[in-house]
Amino acid sequence: MNALPHSGTIQRRPTGRRADRKLLGIYLNDHLAGATAGTARATRLVRTARGSALGRAIEPVAAEMARDRAALLDIMRDLGVPVRRYKVCAGWAGEKLGRLKPNGHLVQGSPLGVVLDLEALRLGVEGKAAGWQTLRRLGATDERLDPARLDTLLERARRQQERIEEWRVRRAEEVLAATVG
Numbered sequence: 001m002n003a004l005p006h007s008g009t010i011q012r013r014p015t016g017r018r019a020d021r022k023l024l025g026i027y028l029n030d031h032l033a034g035a036t037a038g039t040a041r042a043t044r045l046v047r048t049a050r051g052s053a054l055g056r057a058i059e060p061v062a063a064e065m066a067r068d069r070a071a072l073l074d075i076m077r078d079l080g081v082p083v084r085r086y087k088v089c090a091g092w093a094g095e096k097l098g099r100l101k102p103n104g105h106l107v108q109g110s111p112l113g114v115v116l117d118l119e120a121l122r123l124g125v126e127g128k129a130a131g132w133q134t135l136r137r138l139g140a141t142d143e144r145l146d147p148a149r150l151d152t153l154l155e156r157a158r159r160q161q162e163r164i165e166e167w168r169v170r171r172a173e174e175v176l177a178a179t180v181g
Contacts, residue, residue, distance in 0.1 A: 021081075024138075028076050029084040035069040039126035045117045049111045054114070057167055061121075061160050068128060071153055075135065111175045118168035125139050125164060129157035 042062035049055035076083060132154040139145035 003088070025081045025084075025121065027131075027134075028072065028079070028081050031128070032069070032072055032076070032083065034124055034127055035065070035072055038121060038128070039065045041117060041124070042121055044122070045089050049114070054167055054171070057163060061163055063124075064156055064160060068153060068156065071149070072131075075145070079142075111171075113174045115175055117170065118164055118171060122161060122164045122168055125157055125160045129154060129161065132157060 019030050039062070042058065046055055046059045047061045049058065073083065132150055135145055136147060136150040136154060139147045139150060
């Protein structure tokens, strides 16, 4: 923000490393909130689909998502970015509130709910991949960011996208095909 000193001239606050660090902290904490919500959503989907082909396909993805969240926490620690608990709580609460959407069934889950869960997971993984890509680029000038680790995380996100998309398309066709035509 600009300040007006007694002399009547405008002075600008210095920008630089401190401002960038603050923005990086906001960015990474927003990703942590998303990772918290995504991990909870994936875990719940695995639990509700337990014993099915979908459950078996998504279970390793959910485990990877939990490891990715832990990796993000490690990266934040390496960068000296503090965790903002309120954002983590907001991600957790947002995932819980997202379950309250009308789904065409009053008491039990709806087959449409699984499609929407898979779509939410896919969007979350796309956001995570974008975050890894951003950090990978920042790693060119910040030695605290390990390019090889970020490449691994990015590749894992791409595999997760493929697996989730495969099942999203399959379930959407199963659930919605009867309503079209």
